[in-house]
Amino acid sequence: MKKSRNTRQRTVILDILRQTRSHPSAETIYQEARKSLPSISLGTVYRNLGFLREQKMVKEIRANEEAGSRFEAALPPHAHFHCGLCSAIHDIPLPDALYDFGWERSEFVSSVTDLELHVIGACADCSPSSTQN
Ligand SMILES: [Zn+2]
Numbered sequence: 405m406k407k408s409r410n411t412r413q414r415t416v417i418l419d420i421l422r423q424t425r426s427h428p429s430a431e432t433i434y435q436e437a438r439k440s441l442p443s444i445s446l447g448t449v450y451r452n453l454g455f456l457r458e459q460k461m462v463k464e465i466r467a468n469e470e471a472g473s474r475f476e477a478a479l480p481p482h483a484h485f486h487c488g489l490c491s492a493i494h495d496i497p498l499p500d501a502l503y504d505f506g507w508e509r510s511e512f513v514s515s516v517t518d519l520e521l522h523v524i525g526a527c528a529d530c531s532p533s534s535t536q537n
């Protein structure tokens with residue numbers, strides 16, 4: 405019984421992440437998961453996120469030490485734009501130049517398995533021009 409309940413929790417969490425592009429925090433995923441699993445705990449959400457991350461089905465996103473972890477269902481590599489004002493995270497395609505850069509040319513690099521790029525600034529919703537009427 406325990407096993408099937410765990411599977412159900414994992415499925416609900418993964419579905420939440422697959423249905424959003426908002427890169428929710430564990431807290432937000434927990435609030436959402438409670439709608440279909442009222443007895444789920446925040447600890448359970450964290451544990452499942454950890455498991456799904458290890459399985460490479462979920463990706464953890466952190467721009468810096470202060471920003472809490474955010475999560476998304478695994479997708480092809482893309483850049484993340486972080487708004488420093490409203491904490492929104494948006495997916496941005498990686499410039500081809502980053503792939504063609506030839507990281508292995510560096511004496512420190514043997515092979516590359518993933519590419520992560522964080523861009524930090526103000527989003528379109530938070531920019532002064534969009535708040536003027
Ligand atoms: Zn913003």
Ligand SMILES: [Zn+2]
Pocket residue numbers: 427476482483484494495
């Ligand atoms: Zn993303």
